[in-house]
Amino acid sequence: MKAADLILLIGGRLGEWPSQGYTLLDVPVPKQTLIHVHPGIEELGRVYRPHLAIHATPTAFVAALGQIAAPNDIRWRDETKAAHADYRAFSDKPTVVPGPVNLGEIVVGLRDALPDDAVVTTGAGNFSIWVQRFHRYRRYGTQYAPASGSMGYGLPAAVAMKRLYPQRTVVAFCGDGDFMMTGQEFATAVQYDLPIIVILVDNSMYGTIRMHQERHHPGRVIATTLRNPDFAAYAKAFGGFGVTVEKTADFAPAFKAAQQSGKPAIIHVKVASEAITPSTTLEAIRKQAQAAQG
Amino acid sequence: MRPSDGMRTGGEVLADQLVIHGVRHVFCVPGESYIAALDGLYGSPIELTVCRQEGGASMMAEAIGKATGRPGICFVTRGPGATNASAGLHIARQDSTPMILFVGQVGRDMREREAFQELDYRAVFGSIAKWVTEIDDPARIPELVSRAFSIATNGRPGPVVVALPEDMLAERVTVADAPAFEPVETWPGAAEIERMRQLLAAAAGNHHRPLVGSGERRVDALRRALRHSAGDVVPPQPRRRSVASELCGRSQQRSESKTP
Structure with missing residues (x-):
C-alpha cells in the first residue's frame, strides 16, 4: 500500500x-x-x-x-500475477510445525472437503492464523469472525448461522481459552438440535498473549498457562458428540464421525504449545528476544 | 388469545413491530424485567433462541446482523444481563454491524433510586452504541423502534440499545403500527464521479499500482464492476477475507502476527 x-x-x-x-x-x-x-x-x-x-x-x-x-492499458498486470503467485505459495501448502498434529494440514484438508457455501466461524487467538492463512472463502458470507478481536465469538456465531442456514455446513474453529469464554452456548446448540462442528484447538494456554510475553519478557511466563477439561467428554456431557484428536491422520475420520453423528460436535484437537504460528515456535521467539536483550 | 378491544400491551406492540420490520430471529436470556415482551412473542412467527449467557446471545444477534445486513435482535434483562451483553454490542460497534439490543428496565415509578439492577443505559452504553433510548410510553413504541432500525442500519451500521421499563411493557394502549423500515442508499454525485475519473486517469498514467480496498458487504455488484479493471483488491479489515475471495479468488493480506 x-x-x-x-x-x-x-x-x-x-x-x-x-x-x-x-x-x-x-x-x-x-x-x-x-x-x-x-x-x-x-x-x-x-x-x-x-x-x-x-x-x-x-x-x-x-x-x-x-x-x-x-483502462485499456494495464501496466501492472505482471506485478498482479507475481503477487498472486506469491500468495499461492504462501497459502497453498501447510508449513511444518512441531508436534504430531499439524493444524495447517487439517485446514487444507477441510478446504478441499467442505462445500463452497460452508460457513466457517472463528473467535480470536493464534489458532485462527491457520484458518485465515490456509482456508479459502469461496463465497461471500462464509466467514464469520470478529474484526474487533473479541474472543469467544466462534461458537455463538456458529449457533446463529446454523439457525439461519439449517442446510449449510457450519464449522467453528475455537481455541481452548477462546471456547471457554462462551462455551456454555454448546448447550444452546444441543437444545435446538444444531449439528455444528466445533474444532477446538487446544494448546493449553492463552497462546497469543504467551507469544507477546516471550517477545517482550522472554522466559517469564505468567498468567498464560491453562489446565483444560476433556472437551470431548464436555461435548458428551451436554448431549453432543465428542472426539479427541492427537495426531493429524486421526482428524479426517473424526470429522466424518462428527458429521455422521448428526449432533452438535466438538473435535478436541490437541496441538503442541511450541507450534505458536505456522512459521515460528515459542522457543524461536524466546531466543530471538533474549538475543535482542543481549 | 388477545382481547378484541383493539388494545395491546407494550410487549405485544413491540413484538408486532419486530414482525413488521422483517425480524425472523431473536436471541435472548429471559428476565422478569421484560416478561411482557416475551409474552408478546408468544405464538409469534419469530424464531426465538434461548441462550445461556447474554454474551453468547448478543454475539449470535451480531452474527445475524453480519449475515443479513439488517439488525440482529437480542433481548436481555437489566443490570447483569445488560453488562454481559456488552460483549456482543462492542463487536457490533467495531465491526459496523447493525444490531438492536432490547434491555429490561426498572418500573417508571422507581427510576433514579438505583432500584434493583437499575442502570442508566445512556451513560453505560453511550460510547458503544450509535443510539441509546428508553421508551416511557407504549404508544411511542412504533416510532422509537422504527428509529432504532433506521439508525442501526443507515450510514455506518452499528448497535442501538432500547431500554424497556417493566411497567411500560405491561401497559395496554391503542396505537397504530409503523410500516417496515427501509435501508437508505447514499449515492455519489456526478461531480464526484468526474473527479474520481480524473484521479484514476492520473494514477494510470504512472507506472505503479492503484489499490482497491473494500470493507463492506454486497460484493456481487463490486465484482461485476471490477471484472475488467486493473487494480489489486484487498480487504482492509482483518477477518474480512471472504470479501476479497469473492472478488478475485485470492487475497494478499499477510498479517500473521498482527491479527490473530
Whole structure:
C-alpha cells in the first residue's frame, strides 16, 4: 500500500490493524492519492484527509462506477500475477510445525472437503492464523469472525448461522481459552438440535498473549498457562458428540464421525504449545528476544 | 388469545413491530424485567433462541446482523444481563454491524433510586452504541423502534440499545403500527464521479499500482464492476477475507502476527 499511487477505499476505515498501526498512510494527509467512499458521513475525514471523499453506500457507489471506462492499458498486470503467485505459495501448502498434529494440514484438508457455501466461524487467538492463512472463502458470507478481536465469538456465531442456514455446513474453529469464554452456548446448540462442528484447538494456554510475553519478557511466563477439561467428554456431557484428536491422520475420520453423528460436535484437537504460528515456535521467539536483550 | 378491544400491551406492540420490520430471529436470556415482551412473542412467527449467557446471545444477534445486513435482535434483562451483553454490542460497534439490543428496565415509578439492577443505559452504553433510548410510553413504541432500525442500519451500521421499563411493557394502549423500515442508499454525485475519473486517469498514467480496498458487504455488484479493471483488491479489515475471495479468488493480506 505504501507503493500505491492511488487507493480507492470502499466502505472500510483503514483502522489500526489494516493500516499497520497507522503507518501505511500518513495521518492526516496521506502521500498516496486517497479516494475514500463510506456510508457514514462522520467517517469521512475522521482520521485521513482524503483527496476525494464520497459519501455513498458501497452498493450505490459500485453501481455508479459503470460510468467510468476501464483502462485499456494495464501496466501492472505482471506485478498482479507475481503477487498472486506469491500468495499461492504462501497459502497453498501447510508449513511444518512441531508436534504430531499439524493444524495447517487439517485446514487444507477441510478446504478441499467442505462445500463452497460452508460457513466457517472463528473467535480470536493464534489458532485462527491457520484458518485465515490456509482456508479459502469461496463465497461471500462464509466467514464469520470478529474484526474487533473479541474472543469467544466462534461458537455463538456458529449457533446463529446454523439457525439461519439449517442446510449449510457450519464449522467453528475455537481455541481452548477462546471456547471457554462462551462455551456454555454448546448447550444452546444441543437444545435446538444444531449439528455444528466445533474444532477446538487446544494448546493449553492463552497462546497469543504467551507469544507477546516471550517477545517482550522472554522466559517469564505468567498468567498464560491453562489446565483444560476433556472437551470431548464436555461435548458428551451436554448431549453432543465428542472426539479427541492427537495426531493429524486421526482428524479426517473424526470429522466424518462428527458429521455422521448428526449432533452438535466438538473435535478436541490437541496441538503442541511450541507450534505458536505456522512459521515460528515459542522457543524461536524466546531466543530471538533474549538475543535482542543481549 | 388477545382481547378484541383493539388494545395491546407494550410487549405485544413491540413484538408486532419486530414482525413488521422483517425480524425472523431473536436471541435472548429471559428476565422478569421484560416478561411482557416475551409474552408478546408468544405464538409469534419469530424464531426465538434461548441462550445461556447474554454474551453468547448478543454475539449470535451480531452474527445475524453480519449475515443479513439488517439488525440482529437480542433481548436481555437489566443490570447483569445488560453488562454481559456488552460483549456482543462492542463487536457490533467495531465491526459496523447493525444490531438492536432490547434491555429490561426498572418500573417508571422507581427510576433514579438505583432500584434493583437499575442502570442508566445512556451513560453505560453511550460510547458503544450509535443510539441509546428508553421508551416511557407504549404508544411511542412504533416510532422509537422504527428509529432504532433506521439508525442501526443507515450510514455506518452499528448497535442501538432500547431500554424497556417493566411497567411500560405491561401497559395496554391503542396505537397504530409503523410500516417496515427501509435501508437508505447514499449515492455519489456526478461531480464526484468526474473527479474520481480524473484521479484514476492520473494514477494510470504512472507506472505503479492503484489499490482497491473494500470493507463492506454486497460484493456481487463490486465484482461485476471490477471484472475488467486493473487494480489489486484487498480487504482492509482483518477477518474480512471472504470479501476479497469473492472478488478475485485470492487475497494478499499477510498479517500473521498482527491479527490473530
